[in-house]
Amino acid sequence: MTEEILQIDDLQLKFYTYEGVVEALDGVKINLKKGETLGIVGETGCGKSVTGLSVLSIVLPPGKIEGGQIIFNVKGRAINLLNLGDSVLRKIRGKYISMIFQDPRSALNPVYTAGDQIIEALLKHKIKELAEKAIEELDKEAKNKKANFLTRYCRNNLQKIVLNPKASSLKIVSKIPLLNRYKKLLYKQAKKEAIRMLRLMRIPDPERVVDMYPHELSGGMAQRVVIAMALACNPEVLIADEPTTNLDVTVQLQILNLIKELKQQFSSAIIYITHDMGVVAELCDRVAVMYAGNVVEIADTLEIFKNPLHPYTKGLLESIPRPGCQFKSIEGTVPSLIDPPKGCRFHNRCQYAMEICTRVKPKMIDVGKNHFIQCFLYQ
Ligand code: SF4
Secondary structure (H helix, E strand, C coil): CCCEEEEEEEEEEEEECCCCEEEEEEEEEEEEECCCEEEEECCCCCCHHHHHHHHCCCCCCCEEEEEEEEEEEECCEEEEHHHCCHHHHHHHECCCEEEECCCHHHHCCCCCCHHHHHHHHHHHHCHHHHHHHHHHHHHHHHHHCCCCHHHHHHHHHHHHHHHCCCCHHHHHHCCCCCCCCHHHHHHHHHHHHHHHHHHHCCCCCHHHHCCCCHHHCCHHHHHHHHHHHHHCCCCCEEEEECCCCCCCHHHHHHHHHHHHHHHHHCCCEEEEEECCHHHHHHHCCEEEEEECCEEEEEEEHHHHHHCCCCHHHHHHHHCCCCCCCCCCCCCCCCCCCCCCCCCCCCHHHCCCCCHHHHCCCCCCEECCCCCEECCHHHC
């Protein structure tokens, strides 16, 4: 649990809009440990989602990452994701780092079935494993009846995939309809795996749902399919960007319970982006609180709820509605990031603001108990 799988360091991101330059991320620093669930919380527009998008390098123009690094520790190597080209990133996305988006309807392609969208990810990233399973099945069949020429030909090509999926001889035959019959066997295995994933997502009758189109699915079912797609290749890191926001309350609870169960089954580390502190309390091991493009506090979940230190975190927790209690909202509004306040970006809403807060940006400091905070009150 202690080894870090992802380190986001001093991440700077700007949006070049007609109104001006939006300084969306101003030196974000977050680390993610193997197998843990880290919650990123904060108000809308504080930079939670773009932090997730930056990890996968899918920030669209006019957004631009201007500085910092995102180190991904995989297979004993430390790779800066921001230095990679698009072809390498495409191999990492889906296989090593996956994302569940807010709106399942826009995450699914309306012209492909639910199954085909999971199968696509499997054929791209798990082709060797699929070929091995197809060979196993052919060998079992061969025990019962004698293998004909076509079976032997398909087995031979599947063996080539196991040894080297990029073999040049395969590239040629894969394009010729009569010679690429082995692909049908791969597809059959991928479909079986897609059905298994849908069953894991607690989808009733997965054999039927696998052939359904997104418009035939309810919101909850569509989100389960998106989660199945994200987990199909058992990624090292899963980024869930408010996956329950657009769902009914009862479905939200089902999806949260599902993610909790899957957390035990899959060993993926999770970054869970949300504005809901209740979800954080339920799901996360640690929490990073973001405000106006900065991480202002990071601590273990229990520590954040028992001992919040940053004035913004305190305000965030006090603003949670509780039955019978009067909740307080944080005074003022989030500043424009086109011309953000100098110094601490929270100073115009902070009741403890000092003169230095208006001039100098506080550094993130360690206050013990795995608790880090960016505020002059503790420096
Ligand atoms: Fe308030 Fe200053 Fe701390 Fe910012 S640094 S939260 S303005 S006390």
